[in-house]
Amino acid sequence: MLSRRAPVRLDRTRHDLVVVVSGFDDAEACSTALERGTEDDPAWVADAEAVLRHHLRLPAEAVRGVVDIASQDGYAPTDDPEPLADGAVVLRLERVQVLDALHCSQERSRMVGLAQRHGGTALGWEGLQPNAAP
Template identity: 65%
Template sequence: MSTGKGLGARLRALFGRRSEPLDAARDDLVVVVSSFDDAEACSTALERGSGAEPRWDPEGETVLRHHLSLPAEGVDRAAELAAQDGYTVAVTDRLPEEVAAAAEGRAALTLQRVQVLDALHCAQEKSRMASLAQRLGGTALGWDALQPPQSAD
């Protein structure tokens, strides 16, 4: 005999509801870790972010942003290709200093997606963005990750 509830509904009732995914458009997000040094390992940057304020929360979702400098004619193609991996074009009112300086004379493009961030996936995405930028005649300048500020417990 059926209770009228699907398996998903029963599991949510047993284990609780998952929180809503992080909204990349939230206005309270802060940069918790960044790296604009091509030689710096993601693990090193993330370790630095876990020990500084605002502190990176390795358990929480982040908005991972990659900053690219491209010829103007490559911007649409880069956005199209990155969209296949869940990236969107970030609308930013202020670029990081490293991006603004390096992108002079070229188009600055910031691609973002929400994900739980760890060193392995960060390194994979960093490499993917470097490859994408290079194929289109540009450069991957660096990345940063945003999260809501953590409340002091």
């Protein structure tokens, strides 16, 4: 009898992850950013899992609430929030998923709304995948 194993999910804490695509321009569509990512080096691999990382600028006191809400959708903070000179912080939230234009756009909108409801802004997003370079 053959044993079938589920494919191993990408570990978001791997040390060989590199940014393969990003979007920090509100006017740029996710589809455009993803298309650009296929042309860059390292290139985004469309059918492979990626770590989708969002960068949020928030009041420091809002971090716990934002993390609690985002964790319901599988997001986790990358590390401690980065303090800014004005007392705000940059919080980076990420999760593993296959990245496509529709879902990227939905998640970007979700993060914009989440940040705004807590007095902050969404700065942008990145897609990370393992570095395939030798």
